Amino acid sequence: MTARDRTRAPETPGSTRGPDRVPETPGAASGQDRTPETPGEASGQAPAPQGRPGTPMLDVRDLRVTYRNGERAVPAVRGVSFTLDRGQTLGVAGESGSGKSTMALSLLRLLAPSAEVSGEVLFEGEDLLTARWARLRAVRWSAASVVFQGAMSALNPVRTIGEQICEPILLHEKVGQREARRRAAELLDSVGVPSRRAGSYPHEFSGGQRQRIMIAMSLACRPDLIIADEPTTALDVMVQAQVLELLGELVRESGIGVIMISHDLSVLSHMCERLAVMYAGRIAEIGPSRQLIAEPRHPYTRALGRAFPTIGDPASRLAPAGLPGDPPTPSELARLSEGRGCAFEPRCSEAVAACRTETVELWPSGPRREAACLRVLEGSGT
Amino acid sequence: MKPVLEVRDLMVTYPPRRGAAPARAVDGVNLQVRQGEIVALVGESGCGKSTLARALVGLVKPTGGQVLGGGEPLGYSAAALKAYRRHTQLVLQDPGGALNPRQNVFDAVAEGPRLHGLTDRLGERVHAALARAGLRPPEEFAGRFPHEMSGGQQQRVVIAGALALEPSVIVADEPVASLDASVRGEILKLILELRDSLGLSALVVSHDLGLAWNIADRVAVMYLGRIVETGTVEEVLLRPKHPYTRALLSVLPDSDERPVLLTGEPPDPAAVPGGCRFHPRCPLRAAEQDTLCDSRDLPVLTGDPSGSSLAACHLVH
Ligand SMILES: Nc1ncnc2c1ncn2[C@@H]1O[C@H](COP(=O)(O)OP(=O)(O)OP(=O)(O)O)[C@@H](O)[C@H]1O
Numbered sequence: 029m030t031a032r033d034r035t036r037a038p039e040t041p042g043s044t045r046g047p048d049r050v051p052e053t054p055g056a057a058s059g060q061d062r063t064p065e066t067p068g069e070a071s072g073q074a075p076a077p078q079g080r081p082g083t084p085m086l087d088v089r090d091l092r093v094t095y096r097n098g099e100r101a102v103p104a105v106r107g108v109s110f111t112l113d114r115g116q117t118l119g120v121a122g123e124s125g126s127g128k129s130t131m132a133l134s135l136l137r138l139l140a141p142s143a144e145v146s147g148e149v150l151f152e153g154e155d156l157l158t159a160r161w162a163r164l165r166a167v168r169w170s171a172a173s174v175v176f177q178g179a180m181s182a183l184n185p186v187r188t189i190g191e192q193i194c195e196p197i198l199l200h201e202k203v204g205q206r207e208a209r210r211r212a213a214e215l216l217d218s219v220g221v222p223s224r225r226a227g228s229y230p231h232e233f234s235g236g237q238r239q240r241i242m243i244a245m246s247l248a249c250r251p252d253l254i255i256a257d258e259p260t261t262a263l264d265v266m267v268q269a270q271v272l273e274l275l276g277e278l279v280r281e282s283g284i285g286v287i288m289i290s291h292d293l294s295v296l297s298h299m300c301e302r303l304a305v306m307y308a309g310r311i312a313e314i315g316p317s318r319q320l321i322a323e324p325r326h327p328y329t330r331a332l333g334r335a336f337p338t339i340g341d342p343a344s345r346l347a348p349a350g351l352p353g354d355p356p357t358p359s360e361l362a363r364l365s366e367g368r369g370c371a372f373e374p375r376c377s378e379a380v381a382a383c384r385t386e387t388v389e390l391w392p393s394g395p396r397r398e399a400a401c402l403r404v405l406e407g408s409g410t
Numbered sequence: 411m412k413p414v415l416e417v418r419d420l421m422v423t424y425p426p427r428r429g430a431a432p433a434r435a436v437d438g439v440n441l442q443v444r445q446g447e448i449v450a451l452v453g454e455s456g457c458g459k460s461t462l463a464r465a466l467v468g469l470v471k472p473t474g475g476q477v478l479g480g481g482e483p484l485g486y487s488a489a490a491l492k493a494y495r496r497h498t499q500l501v502l503q504d505p506g507g508a509l510n511p512r513q514n515v516f517d518a519v520a521e522g523p524r525l526h527g528l529t530d531r532l533g534e535r536v537h538a539a540l541a542r543a544g545l546r547p548p549e550e551f552a553g554r555f556p557h558e559m560s561g562g563q564q565q566r567v568v569i570a571g572a573l574a575l576e577p578s579v580i581v582a583d584e585p586v587a588s589l590d591a592s593v594r595g596e597i598l599k600l601i602l603e604l605r606d607s608l609g610l611s612a613l614v615v616s617h618d619l620g621l622a623w624n625i626a627d628r629v630a631v632m633y634l635g636r637i638v639e640t641g642t643v644e645e646v647l648l649r650p651k652h653p654y655t656r657a658l659l660s661v662l663p664d665s666d667e668r669p670v671l672l673t674g675e676p677p678d679p680a681a682v683p684g685g686c687r688f689h690p691r692c693p694l695r696a697a698e699q700d701t702l703c704d705s706r707d708l709p710v711l712t713g714d715p716s717g718s719s720l721a722a723c724h725l726v727h
Pocket residue numbers: 231232233234235236237264424425433435453454455456457458459460461462503617678679
């Protein structure tokens with residue numbers, strides 16, 4: 029049974045979810061040697077070219093993105109590095125403005141011309157930042173596709189959703205109209221949108237339905253990597269559980285790699301094996317999801333975790349928990365990039381004097397983990 | 411005390427698509443929001459929450475039933491709607507779509523006040539609204555355009571736009587869905603503060619049951635155009651009665667219950683099942699094989715908030 033069939037099958041109440049379904053792959057930490065055998069390769073279903081052995085599917089090195097509008101420069105991503113293997117899942121958390129979307133969209137050069145990008149994005153060994161446009165267009169959809177944040181603005185309002193899902197199939201694969209329509213119908217059913225509504229326009233669907241249509245579209249050409257920017261943010265819990273189940277099946281059974289962006293730590297920890305927490309354009313903490321949630325080493329990860337209420341917990345009843353203060357403004361960010369000091373210092377409850385003067389970078393904070401906090405060096409960062 | 415906002419037997423039916431039946435997006439709803447009260451409306455995608463929210467602010471004309479503001483039936487002339495919206499503001503779901511890309515932040519927030527002739531000390535009003543919505547310092551943001559901001563920042567502009575009129579009721583459709591947890595906490599705190607200091611009432615539409623736990627007094631659970639369970643937050647979230655509410659709570663990541671992942675045909679308002687509308691997906695009905703569920707219609711729940719929680723189900727009371 030394929031992942032797509034599974035989601036349509038009548039579900040028994042006790043179907044898997046939660047921590048149990050997080051695939052555990054050894055050697056997944058950034059900067060470490062990895063075993064090339066991921067579950068995806070073992071199943072042999074992924075269609076695209078195999079990378080060189082020992083080369084990760086995606087290797088991002090010192091990625092930097094600055095938006096320039098006249099005089100103003102917004103350093104949105106300020107040096108991000110990570111790797112992702114086939115069939116692996118990386119969650120990217122962080123508050124709005126921390127650069128998650130900018131980072132993700134820059135991987136496939138989907139940003140506006142005002143964005144200045146540097147670093148390397150090696151996909152199967154090939155640098156996408158310097159690749160020719162024709163090559164990049166081939167990679168998009170068929171090798172790596174994106175589920176955009178805000179489904180309404182990403183869908184074309186004057187074309188039916190069926191036409192829009194068929195488009196990449198017809199463009200990238202040698203199939204006829206009929207086969208493309210059949211695939212589109214199958215995809216729609218697989219994400220829980222009745223395929224008989226293929227002739228409807230985006231505005232005729234609810235927000236959640238549109239998001240699922242976007243996911244169906246991203247799967248159209250059976251890519252190896254899906255970059256999903258807040259794919260479940262606007263969804264209710266039931267559909268979110270279904271979408272996570274769907275993405276989880278895809279990872280397990282077809283070996284698709286996923287970079288999933290969300291500000292919701294609980295969603296990421298259930299979906300992704302590894303987690304990167306971004307703050308002000310950099311990775312604040314990275315490592316195995318469950319460890320990061322259970323034992324955060326960076327004060328920001330800790331604050332994020334507390335902000336999700338548990339129903340029934342009297343402490344959070346009529347008492348929402350936020351993080352006091354505001355993220356750095358673009359001008360503060362520009363200053364930070366030049367000087368020293370921790371970007372989180374103004375909001376950090378554990379800051380010491382050195383946090384304002386020392387250079388902070390990602391340091392090992394445990395097996396397969398790193399955190400950008402001075403207290404980790406002291407050994408007191410827990 | 412009169413509710414500040416009320417709907418009685420509300421129906422909103424969208425005209426049929428070719429070959430299909432009309433979509434009964436809101437199919438008989440009674441609901442009250444009292445002075446200083448925060449009510450959360452929860453339910454899955456497509457169940458009619460946004461349609462109900464839009465009807466509450468007069469953006470959609472009901473096909474049946476009534477909307478009442480401060481006890482008065484809502485009129486649909488341009489003048490009546492304008493007066494009504496001075497006090498009842500809508501905060502929208504999709505911030506990208508809610509903002510005009512060519513309008514800067516100041517003008518977006520000033521739009522409401524200008525429309526209502528509140529141009530006295532407009533700058534002060536706009537900056538105060540921006541700061542309250544968490545865009546601080548306001549001067550840094552006033553000149554920006556939507557594309558120069560992240561999604562969360564855009565949502566704060568939308569909220570500031572509603573706050574600028576100092577309304578007495580806010581109808582907020584997923585006001586924090588696109589915000590990160592720390593900002594979410596701040597915005598929710600803000601809604602609570604506005605309630606405590608100004609007596610602001612709010613109907614908050616959300617798929618996030620944690621939000622209801624964080625800020626709401628009462629909660630209404632909607633399924634396929636109807637409210638299927640309503641009561642205080644403690645009653646509904648800690649002692650849920652309706653099988654649908656129980657399923658929703660069970661799929662939360664922190665839940666101790668075994669997750670009940672509802673599948674089957676996604677609910678379609680153009681084909682509302684007879685009998686209990688939840689019966690094709692109901693785990694309780696499946697277990698009990700009860701024929702009542704398939705054939706006997708359920709009465710519409712009253713909107714009366716004074717009694718204990720109510721559930722629209724043949725088997726639980
Ligand atoms: N303009 C329209 N024409 C026809 N059908 C519509 C229209 N707008 C909404 N619908 C349908 O009405 C139903 C209710 O939609 P609504 O937007 O109110 O849902 P919702 O509960 O807000 O969902 P979400 O949580 O996804 O935002 C859905 O089945 C939707 O497809």
